[in-house]
Amino acid sequence: MTTTQDTAGLTWHLLDRRPRDISIETGDSGLVTPEWAWGGATGAGVRVCIVDSGVEAGHPLVGELAGAHGVQPGQDGLTVAPVPAGDAFGHGTACASIVRRMAPECEIHSVRILGENGGGTGDALLAGLAWAVEQRFDVINLSLSTARPQFNRALRELADEAYFNRSVIVASAHNARIESFPWRFSSVISVGSHAEEDSAVVLYNPRPPVEFFARGQAVPVAALGGGTTRNTGNSFATPHVSGLSALILSKHPRLTTFELKTVLYLTAANVRRAESRGA
Amino acid sequence: MTTTSEPTALVAAISGALAEWGEDDRALLASIVNVARSIFGAAASSIFLYDHEAGELVFEAVAGEGAEFLIGTRFPADRGIAGWVAATGEPMVVDDLASSALFARDLAESTRYVPNAIMAAPVLHRQEVLGVLQVLDPHPQSRSSIADLDLLMMFAGQAGLSLNGLTRGRTARAALHGAGAEFERLADMVRLLAEMPLERRAAGLKLVDSLQAMLIELAV
Numbered sequence: 001m002t003t004t005q006d007t008a009g010l011t012w013h014l015l016d017r018r019p020r021d022i023s024i025e026t027g028d029s030g031l032v033t034p035e036w037a038w039g040g041a042t043g044a045g046v047r048v049c050i051v052d053s054g055v056e057a058g059h060p061l062v063g064e065l066a067g068a069h070g071v072q073p074g075q076d077g078l079t080v081a082p083v084p085a086g087d088a089f090g091h092g093t094a095c096a097s098i099v100r101r102m103a104p105e106c107e108i109h110s111v112r113i114l115g116e117n118g119g120g121t122g123d124a125l126l127a128g129l130a131w132a133v134e135q136r137f138d139v140i141n142l143s144l145s146t147a148r149p150q151f152n153r154a155l156r157e158l159a160d161e162a163y164f165n166r167s168v169i170v171a172s173a174h175n176a177r178i179e180s181f182p183w184r185f186s187s188v189i190s191v192g193s194h195a196e197e198d199s200a201v202v203l204y205n206p207r208p209p210v211e212f213f214a215r216g217q218a219v220p221v222a223a224l225g226g227g228t229t230r231n232t233g234n235s236f237a238t239p240h241v242s243g244l245s246a247l248i249l250s251k252h253p254r255l256t257t258f259e260l261k262t263v264l265y266l267t268a269a270n271v272r273r274a275e276s277r278g279a
Numbered sequence: 280m281t282t283t284s285e286p287t288a289l290v291a292a293i294s295g296a297l298a299e300w301g302e303d304d305r306a307l308l309a310s311i312v313n314v315a316r317s318i319f320g321a322a323a324s325s326i327f328l329y330d331h332e333a334g335e336l337v338f339e340a341v342a343g344e345g346a347e348f349l350i351g352t353r354f355p356a357d358r359g360i361a362g363w364v365a366a367t368g369e370p371m372v373v374d375d376l377a378s379s380a381l382f383a384r385d386l387a388e389s390t391r392y393v394p395n396a397i398m399a400a401p402v403l404h405r406q407e408v409l410g411v412l413q414v415l416d417p418h419p420q421s422r423s424s425i426a427d428l429d430l431l432m433m434f435a436g437q438a439g440l441s442l443n444g445l446t447r448g449r450t451a452r453a454a455l456h457g458a459g460a461e462f463e464r465l466a467d468m469v470r471l472l473a474e475m476p477l478e479r480r481a482a483g484l485k486l487v488d489s490l491q492a493m494l495i496e497l498a499v
Contacts, residue, residue, distance in 0.1 A: 218423035232372035
């Protein structure tokens with residue numbers, strides 16, 4: 001089990017370093033390029049689920065919401081049911097707007113685990129994520145985590161189930177240097193922030209457990225009431241990778257999660273082929 | 280919930296009789312918001328206590344705008360930026376709030392101050408969210424960067440220690456004033472001893488020793 005001890009060597013986000021500081025050489029043949037991976041792709045046909053605080057319907061930066069569900073108390077514990085689209089915190093709406101910007105034609109669904117009816121517990125996260133995995137969404141954006149170790153095992157089993165069912169869980173690393181889940185699991189795609197002002201820049205982290213960095217600083221996002229704000233945090237880096245994953249999957253729908261992660265690695269802005277050294 | 284049967288509550292209760300529980304913690308919280316406000320060049324900084332039972336956030340310390348009237352004010356924890364931070368234990372920075380009409384109206388109603396930028400970090404103690412540290416309208420150069428978020432988290436770490444001390448003290452006092460009237464008598468005895476002149480305290484302690492010996496016999 002992971003613990004809160006000995007975290008000095010872990011990297012949660014790319015602080016005080018630029019992409020060139022983590023340049024990586026790969027022996028790849030060069031066949032997998034950004035153009036091959038997502039050139040001309042729009043995200044069409046890919047179902048993305050935002051597991052968060054809900055998504056505001058009709059926001060111009062989010063567009064059409066294909067479905068809105070919420071975790072609710074039921075007779076036998078928490079259940080997931082259709083709910084009117086809405087967002088009490090604005091967090092899910094912000095994440096959805098980033099996915100939409102990256103993959104304009106993907107299908108966006110929402111499952112609310114925070115906000116009304118006492119959500120926000122590890123149980124709600126587990127219930128919402130389990131539902132999303134069960135629905136076999138192509139991409140599940142989870143800009144949240146829980147630090148409570150009692151959820152570790154169940155979350156790990158869910159993440160494995162998603163991995164083998166070709167549902168990609170893209171999960172935020174915690175912003176603080178504390179252990180939380182499920183981003184720590186190798187079966188998900190974990191994301192922290194870099195400080196580049198470019199939403200197209202995705203970096204592979206040579207020092208996991210956080211595997212990728214994306215734009216997480218002053219990100220233009222949708223705000224409640226139809227407005228916009230600029231948000232900072234790993235939460236907003238994660239939908240960049242979700243959106244990019246949707247683009248790749250819309251062009252290459254047969255990719256497994258393992259293959260998708262490899263494509264993300266080979267096309268990362270800091271990963272280059274060995275023969276291009278010195279170029 | 281801590282009860283009188285828990286040793287930590289009793290220790291805290293007895294300690295509370297000897298020293299003014301919470302004064303130092305309150306002073307530290309006030310210092311943290313003052314320093315945070317100054318470091319970030321902000322209009323205001325505040326610390327909320329997260330009242331889990333009521334589902335509310337309570338202003339515990341405020342520096343700058345609203346300092347005169349906000350302490351003790353409560354608002355729902357199930358919405359807004361501070362609410363999200365309390366619910367998830369994650370920090371965040373939101374800038375350019377002026378473009379969000381809904382947000383501005385909410386804040387105007389609850390705090391009488393409408394910021395354009397908010398930095399908020401969870402106040403954690405042993406991974407439990409005790410509250411939220413918030414900085415309103417930091418200087419434009421001190422907002423929206425990951426490094427600033429890191430700095431805010433450090434302040435929040437300090438706040439976690441003092442907020443934990445404050446809540447422990449309150450729990451102890453609640454234990455004394457609730458089901459534990461007998462322990463209040465005990466605390467009164469400790470207080471009497473503490474206030475005694477030195478020359479009489481030795482005699483008082485001897486009396487306590489005798490009482491303790493008798494209690495040990497009774498307990499066997």
